[in-house]
Amino acid sequence: MADAAELPPLDGGLLEKPIQGSPPRQDDTEDEDPRLDTVDAYVTKAEYDMAARTAEALLRDGIRDVRIIGPYLMGSFVNQGLKGMPRIFRSVITTLKESLGAFGPEEKKTLLANTSVRWLFKGVNRQMLHHEKLKDAEWKRWREPSNRAPVEEALSLGASALAACTEALPGGDCEQALRPVLAWLQEQLSALPVTGTSVPVKKEEAPAAAAPESEEPLEDEEAEEPETDSEPRPSPRAHASSPGLPISPAMELLLRKLHAFDVLVEQEDFLKAGIVAADVLGVIERFDPRVYLPMLFTRFFAGLSTHAETLEPLLHNTESLAFRSLDQLYRVDLDSFLEQHTREEE
Known part of the structure; x- marks a missing residue:
């Protein structure tokens, strides 16, 4: 196996942009790059950083194999913790929706891709639960205020990541592996301190009409400014429709889309309204309350598991x-x- 000194530090961002081209040709298993086995060996020994760095070297050399997607992205979580989650979600979305055609092997590609991405999310979830149980140094780093913005960004990408799994890997179960990760992130968001504070701000202590924690402190002042026709924004009531129940990023985005539809219809901009309507109807068809109202089910699943x-x-x-x-x-x-x-x- 390659020595650590032979591999540069992990970049981690090679899958965030679409990859074009045909999948690498491979006539038989003997043509496989031996470094693919090296990645597997590192994963088996839980040396995830080395597995990711080896996978990155393969990608740079044009060896695009769906089996290295999971180990490669796991490196971002191992090295960056919660701050690496937005990159992981962006990479999964881009890879599954735009780049999958450039990856091999052609035989059983969907099955292998599902296995790789499912392994990634299950591994991330295990790491999350492990450090949470130990309350170790890594866990303490995750509780720092600087993690709040990355967690919010990751959650805002959650619905797209779920959709990418469902559409690109039909019949697979990587979507089911992703849901616990999103639920864990949503639960932790409410406990993360706002930047500049030393203790978490409890949502239930805020007035019912207050803006969600995820918004910036000056959001209320900005909301008083008149809205422009070019940028329809949701009314404050849309965010506080259920006092006491935190609104997930997915639900907040849905509320914004519903409000945008109303604004566009009033403006008689029916082309844009039609685009929004098609999107919202799609959301309704595959509406999952665990994604849009995760906090509603937290106590249920906690009690069920206990x-x-x-x-x-x-x-x-x-x-x-x-x-x-x-x-x-x-x-x-x-x-x-x-x-x-x-x-x-x-």
Whole structure:
């Protein structure tokens, strides 16, 4: 394997811009560059920086293989932590939507690409949970105010990354591997201090009509300025439609699009309105509440995972009379269902 001294430091940005051209020709497995096996060897030993640097050398030499996408982008997370997440998401979006045709191997490309990207997101999620559990030095670096802007940017790219996975890798499960990463980032955003403060600002302490934390401190002053026709902006009410429930970047963007549609219709700019309408209809068709309202489900999934061992046997015994009768009561009268459950407990 290559020595660290033989490889330059990781750049990490080679996949952010579209790559054109035909995939590299490969007549049989004997023609494969041996460095592909080197990448695998580094990954096996969890030497992710060296795996990424080796993958970058392959990309610079025109060896475009979908199997190195995951190891290459993992290097950005290992080296930059949360600050590397926007680059990772931009690279995944660009690669899957614009550059995939320039990658090989042609045989089983979709399957191999799905495996590589899925490995990336699962690996990132494992690292996140690992350092969060340890509360180690890496975790402390992640909690610094300077991480807030990158996390917000990453979350703003989340919906596009999910769409890229779904459209480019149909039938794969890289989308499912990405969702826990987005949920973790969304949860951490509320705990990250605003730049210039030393403690996190709790959203529930802010007035109901206050702007979301993700906005800059001067946003309220800017909102008082008259809006121009060329730049339709959402009304402040759109951001505070559900007091107490933080709005995710994906939901905030959707609200902006809905407001933009209203403005364009009023201006009778129907060509632009049609473009917005087509996009919003697409969002509605594949609407996932876990992406647009992640905080709504945080307690549910946390409770489900905490008590999984107790709940799982019950979920496999749904044909029992006790389960079916309570299920019917639950469907017709939630209050009576809760009261019945309370009396049983007593």
